[in-house]
Amino acid sequence: MNESGSLRIWLIVGSQHLYGPEVIQQVEQHAREIAAGLNAAGSIHLPVCFKRVATTPDDILQFCHEANASPDCVGVICWMHTFSPAKMWINGLKMLQKPLLHLHTQFNRDIPWDTIDMDFMNLNQSAHGDREFGHILARMGKARKVVVGHWQQAQVQQQIDVWCRAAMAWHDWQGARFVRFGDNMRQVAVTEGDKVAAEYQFGFSVNTHGVGDLVAVMASVQPAEVEELCALYEKEYRVQPELQRGGSRHAALQEAARIEIGLRKFLQQGGYKGFTDTFEDLHGLKQLPGIAVQRLMQDGYGFGAEGDWKTAALVRAMKVMATGLPGGNSFMEDYTYHLEPGQEMVLGAHMLEICPSITHQQPSCEIHPLSIGGKTDPVRLVFDAAAGRALNAALMDMGGHFRLLINEVEAILPPQSLPKLPVARAVWKPLPDFQTACAAWLMAGGAHHTCFSQNLQVEHLRDFARIAGMECLVIDQQTRLDRFEQELQMSTLYYAWQSMFRKDG
Ligand code: MN
Numbered sequence: 001m002n003e004s005g006s007l008r009i010w011l012i013v014g015s016q017h018l019y020g021p022e023v024i025q026q027v028e029q030h031a032r033e034i035a036a037g038l039n040a041a042g043s044i045h046l047p048v049c050f051k052r053v054a055t056t057p058d059d060i061l062q063f064c065h066e067a068n069a070s071p072d073c074v075g076v077i078c079w080m081h082t083f084s085p086a087k088m089w090i091n092g093l094k095m096l097q098k099p100l101l102h103l104h105t106q107f108n109r110d111i112p113w114d115t116i117d118m119d120f121m122n123l124n125q126s127a128h129g130d131r132e133f134g135h136i137l138a139r140m141g142k143a144r145k146v147v148v149g150h151w152q153q154a155q156v157q158q159q160i161d162v163w164c165r166a167a168m169a170w171h172d173w174q175g176a177r178f179v180r181f182g183d184n185m186r187q188v189a190v191t192e193g194d195k196v197a198a199e200y201q202f203g204f205s206v207n208t209h210g211v212g213d214l215v216a217v218m219a220s221v222q223p224a225e226v227e228e229l230c231a232l233y234e235k236e237y238r239v240q241p242e243l244q245r246g247g248s249r250h251a252a253l254q255e256a257a258r259i260e261i262g263l264r265k266f267l268q269q270g271g272y273k274g275f276t277d278t279f280e281d282l283h284g285l286k287q288l289p290g291i292a293v294q295r296l297m298q299d300g301y302g303f304g305a306e307g308d309w310k311t312a313a314l315v316r317a318m319k320v321m322a323t324g325l326p327g328g329n330s331f332m333e334d335y336t337y338h339l340e341p342g343q344e345m346v347l348g349a350h351m352l353e354i355c356p357s358i359t360h361q362q363p364s365c366e367i368h369p370l371s372i373g374g375k376t377d378p379v380r381l382v383f384d385a386a387a388g389r390a391l392n393a394a395l396m397d398m399g400g401h402f403r404l405l406i407n408e409v410e411a412i413l414p415p416q417s418l419p420k421l422p423v424a425r426a427v428w429k430p431l432p433d434f435q436t437a438c439a440a441w442l443m444a445g446g447a448h449h450t451c452f453s454q455n456l457q458v459e460h461l462r463d464f465a466r467i468a469g470m471e472c473l474v475i476d477q478q479t480r481l482d483r484f485e486q487e488l489q490m491s492t493l494y495y496a497w498q499s500m501f502r503k504d505g
Contacts, residue, residue, distance in 0.1 A: 004323060007171065008049040009164055010070075010098075011035050011077045012063055014084030014133060015053050019122055026123055027081045028053045030107040034079075034151050043157040045324065046074065046164050054084065060092035068097045075099035075167035077160070080129030081107065082122065086136035093142055099167040099467045100144040101160065102137065104130045105151045143466050159459070166463035169317040173468075176204035176273045178302065178312050179266075181211045182281030185306035190447040193310055193397030201402065202468055204273075206309040209266075211277070215284035217269075218262030229257040233291070237365040237381060252287070252367050256379035259285065260292035267301060274302025274312040279351070279373035288373050290352035290380035291365065294424070297355035303331045304449060305353055310395045310402075311449045317464065318393065318451045327454030328357025330385075332392060332426065334448055344434030345412070347427055348392075348452060352380040354424035358454055359383040368422035385426030387413045390454045392428075393461055394447040395470075401495040404465045405446040406458055407437055407475040426452055431477050440475045440484045471495055 013031040015024055035050040054060045067073045076098050093100075106126050137144055145163045149156040184191055195206045230253055233239055242249040267275060275296075279288050297303050302316025311331060318329045331353055338345045351370060356363050363381035370378055390411040396403045409428040418425065430437030458474050465472035471491055475484070 004046060004168065006072045007046050007074050007168065008072050009044070009046050009075050009077060009160075009167070010067055010073050011048050011050045011079070012060075013050075013053050014078065014080040014089070014129065015055050015082045016084050016088075017055050019082060023082065023123055024053055024055065030081060031079075034105075034107065037152060038157060038160070041152075041157055043154065044161045044164055046168065048077065048160075053081075054088075057088045057091060060089055061095065064092035064096040068095065073098055074171040075101060075164065077101045077103050078133065079103040079105060080126050080133045082125055083129040083132060086132045089133065089136055090140070093136070093140060096142075099163070099170055100137075100142065101163050102130070102134060102144050102146045103151070103156075103160070104134075104146060104148045105156065109150045109152065143469065145463055145466065162457065162459045163463045165321040165323070166460055166467055168323070169320040169464055170203075170467045172273070172320045173313065173317060174203040176313070176316070177271055178204060178206045178274045178276070178309055178316075179270060179272045180206060180208045180307055180309055181214055181275065181277045183208060183278070183307055185278050185280055188306060190396060190445075191304070191306055191308040191310070191449065195309065197397070198310070198313075198402070201470070202313070204313055206313075211281055211283055211285060214262060214266050217266045218258055221258050221261045221265075225261050226254050226257045229261060230254060233257065233365055237363050239365040240367060243365060243367055243379065249367055252377060253365075253379055255286050255376075256291050259287065259289050260295060263289060263292050263296060267296070272301075274304075274316040276304045276307050276309050276312050278305070278307045279370075279375075280306075282373060282375055286376050287378035288352065288370060288375055290378040293353040294356055294381050297331060297353070298328075298357050303353060303355075305331065305333075305350060306449075308447075308449050310397065311447070311451065314393060314395045315451045318453055318456060318461075321460050321464065322453065322455045325455040327386070327388075328355055328359075329451055329453045329456070330355035330358045330426075332450045332452035334392075334450070335425075345427055345429050346409075346434075347414075347425055348385075349421075349423045349425040352378055352423060354385075354426070356381055356383060356424070358385040358426065358452065359424070360386050363424070366422060380422070381424060382422060383424045384414055385411060385424070385452070386454065387411050388454060390426075390428060390452060391456065391458065391461075392450040392452050394450045396445055396447055398445065398471075398495075400499045402468075402470040403444070404461060404470050404472045405441065405444050405475070406461050406473070407431070407441060407446075408458065408477065409437075411454070431475070432479050436479055436481055437475050439481055440479055443485060444473050444475075444488060
């Protein structure tokens with residue numbers, strides 16, 4: 001998935017006129033060198049574009065207006081090469097709506113001990129220039145990521161890249177559209193939520209279409225298109241013999257292909273970035289969409305089952321964040337446990353809809369009965385998720401605010417083959433241990449639907465949550481249940497306070 005195209009990170013460098021024009025020229029030259037160096041290193045997903053040395057309040061305000069108005073600017077990096085009195089920044093920062101990264105760096109890595117003089121000191125004073133800038137950001141409660149260290153360090157560039165990816169996902173959400181076919185699964189709580197609050201806070205809209213609207217698009221699908229897609233299935237997957245062309249159940253594969261083509265057309269025509277469906281509302285569909293959903297997710301669409309629009313939006317955001325990284329991201333559900341003492345693990349799956357981006361295997365394309373929904377047997381891809389470090393993330397509406405909950409896990413290959421299990425699956429051991437992780441997840445009200453990620457770190461999601469102004473709770477190797485409970489209490493208080501005063505950051 002690559003929709004990065006013309007997107008850029010903008011770099012603005014703070015200074016002032018106190019030191020004379022030569023110093024400003026020097027600052028600009030250094031800033032250009034830093035931007036060029038970051039781009040040449042190739043470690044940040046988007047190009048860093050140096051915009052200007054800012055020296056006056058008007059200049060800064062103008063820059064912030066330009067950043068807000070630019071559809072290509074996904075975020076702004078600020079760095080104070082010299083001192084830049086921070087009252088100059090107030091009006092600009094008040095307006096700035098793009099994600100902000102405060103880079104606390106210095107042009108030179110080392111102090112030139114033999115030659116250092118006061119001219120050098122006046123030029124290279126981010127050590128206190130950035131403190132002045134940090135103060136006004138803190139005073140204004142402005143959400144930002146702080147990255148510290150020499151700009152050529154791999155770790156610094158990597159932190160910028162992580163933030164850049166979070167900013168890309170935020171950019172992608174602005175004006176994004178998600179469609180729900182039908183409403184929620186009846187009586188389910190966690191998949192519900194305030195779609196108006198979400199649109200106001202996150203920038204994406206969620207609207208419903210009756211599944212009949214999808215059925216109407218499917219009716220326009222031509223037999224030749226269906227044949228072409230069935231041939232592609234047979235090329236890409238190990239298709240069960242009876243589903244193959246000439247097989248006794250080939251008609252079911254054709255129906256699955258018709259659903260995929262119709263869904264894809266519907267999403268393209270509506271400009272949608274993700275969707276939900278529900279097995280309780282499939283009027284006019286012969287099968288619950290299985291392989292169609294799996295392949296659309298692989299192409300970058302967000303998905304949530306049973307009307308779960310929050311997870312659909314989260315899956316989309318995580319796929320955008322992970323653009324170009326090896327490994328995948330999928331809609332997931334904690335399904336069933338292995339409770340052998342000391343070897344506890346979770347088997348994650350869904351009725352059908354797991355994204356093939358998380359496997360190294362060639363998926364098997366199969367047809368089996370589905371015990372709920374009352375439709376004909378659906379076609380699905382079956383595989384095991386790859387082993388390795390991974391995480392699960394869930395997005396909940398807690399009533400007054402949105403909560404992002406993350407659990408780091410160690411994914412493993414299933415310890416035994418699962419010959420009778422007709423769905424794609426992942427197996428993992430949650431960190432820090434099964435008991436702590438599950439107890440913390442339940443205490444935090446975490447959803448049963450998640451996005452399972454093999455290539456994002458907690459830091460990507462922390463950065464994303466900060467940009468989005470949502471609560472972020474993490475269950476990892478360091479988690480202790482007693483402290484987690486306290487963190488939950490404090491955090492709940494903080495968000496209650498924030499919603500009272502509508503304070504950002
Ligand atoms: Mn479900």
